[in-house]
Amino acid sequence: MSKKIGVVLSGSGVYDGSELHEAVCALLSLAREGLKAICIAPDVDQMHVVDHINGETTEERRNVLRESARIARGEIKAIEDINPTNLDALFFPGGFGAAKNLCNFAVKGSECDVNPEVESLVNAMLDSGKPIAAVCIAPALIARIAGKRGIRTEVTIGNDPDAADAIEKMGARHINCAINEIAVDSKNRIITGPAYMMTSSITEVAANIEQVVVRLKEML
Amino acid sequence: MSKKIGVVLSGSGVYDGSELHEAVCALLSLAREGLKAICIAPDVDQMHVVDHINGETTEERRNVLRESARIARGEIKAIEDINPTNLDALFFPGGFGAAKNLCNFAVKGSECDVNPEVESLVNAMLDSGKPIAAVCIAPALIARIAGKRGIRTEVTIGNDPDAADAIEKMGARHINCAINEIAVDSKNRIITGPAYMMTSSITEVAANIEQVVVRLKEML
Numbered sequence A, B: 001m002s003k004k005i006g007v008v009l010s011g012s013g014v015y016d017g018s019e020l021h022e023a024v025c026a027l028l029s030l031a032r033e034g035l036k037a038i039c040i041a042p043d044v045d046q047m048h049v050v051d052h053i054n055g056e057t058t059e060e061r062r063n064v065l066r067e068s069a070r071i072a073r074g075e076i077k078a079i080e081d082i083n084p085t086n087l088d089a090l091f092f093p094g095g096f097g098a099a100k101n102l103c104n105f106a107v108k109g110s111e112c113d114v115n116p117e118v119e120s121l122v123n124a125m126l127d128s129g130k131p132i133a134a135v136c137i138a139p140a141l142i143a144r145i146a147g148k149r150g151i152r153t154e155v156t157i158g159n160d161p162d163a164a165d166a167i168e169k170m171g172a173r174h175i176n177c178a179i180n181e182i183a184v185d186s187k188n189r190i191i192t193g194p195a196y197m198m199t200s201s202i203t204e205v206a207a208n209i210e211q212v213v214v215r216l217k218e219m220l
Helices: A020-032 A062-071 A097-102 A104-109 A114-130 A139-147 A161-169 A202-219 B020-032 B062-070 B096-100 B103-109 B117-129 B137-149 B161-169 B201-218
Strands: A006-009 A034-041 A077-078 A088-090 A132-135 A183-185 A189-191 B004-009 B036-041 B089-092 B132-135 B183-187 B192-193
Touching: A006 A114, A006 A139, A020 A034, A020 A062, A020 A202, A020 B020, A020 B036, A020 B132, A020 B201, A034 A062, A034 B096, A062 A077, A088 A114, A088 A202, A097 A139, A104 A139, A104 A161, A114 A132, A114 A139, A114 B089, A114 B192, A132 A202, A139 A161, A139 A189, A183 B089, A189 A202, A202 B020, B004 B020, B004 B117, B020 B036, B036 B062, B089 B117, B089 B137, B089 B201, B096 B103, B096 B137, B103 B137, B103 B161, B117 B137, B132 B137, B132 B201, B137 B161, B161 B201, B192 B201
Parallel strands: A006 A034, A006 A088, A034 A077, A088 A132, A132 A189, B004 B036, B004 B089, B089 B132, B132 B192
Antiparallel strands: A183 A189, B183 B192
């Protein structure tokens, strides 16, 4: 039986959802390593919809689960319909969706609120010692959830000083990483990588995510 | 100077736009082979918008260029703003968008109409002997454009008998291919692969697209 990795999506598109290259590279790396991806997302409206050509907010409303289904080719479940005991680990791709729809770090920084279902799911993994992987800005979400419980995780979002400072304020330790490095918190079983926080190269992002997935597999 | 490959997108999501895994795998393979991807799309409305959870058409209207920008992280141009002399080749990912938004093969089969800007662009490449790569259902679009001019291309969409029959009706020769095979029309410089027409495995799709891109590079 393949190990089941919940891939937590946050919409479809870097500026208001999951970063598509990161999400697809994660699905590809997981499959290559023999791990079964279970795509999941919260069934809530996006914070907003962004025109990806000019960066402006539009008048549209879109649902995080429904847009995330585009990445999953329709094979997706709402987080509320998932029993965490059926998952062996989680993987969070980045993109602004992780900081706008799964939590509101993009708006409130270190004081951010977290989607309750995402928080319950992450807490269930922390409680059972199951690994959590996150890339790009998504490690901020993990730092917040763990930090609220006094768990001092060690994570990276690359080397952006403002984001690193916010992560420290949430109770985590920030590890500066280059794009060919990852941070491994062996105690709390959390693996993070900078991905598009540190580069504009899809090949570097793919390699960084592969590093994260390989380490995740070793930890299972 | 890297060779420039126009990646023709058709929206964002398998059921009404570009298939996301194919599009991202194409961008990744092109980058790995040292080819520069120039993302382009027609600035037109999508045929329709499909809810990717239940497959139903929604009331929304979305623009092909704007949605395609999600795959391109905002770095995209309208086809009308591209001079074909500045491109060295084209790559068409699949997804229903190729058969709904770039042409209407999904509705009209072998009698399909083609978006005029896409048709002009493909014709410019055929006229100048520049290579065209296409995967999944997108080879049907190439068969149609070339067939209207009496150019008998050799393409594959895998081994689906109905699609193969429609391709033959449009004036092309259909080559049955397995998921680890590609069809190479050396005379007309067209390279095609079945991708998601033949499998549900992202690893097989990525490998098939890599085959296509490697052959495309050899042809440049």
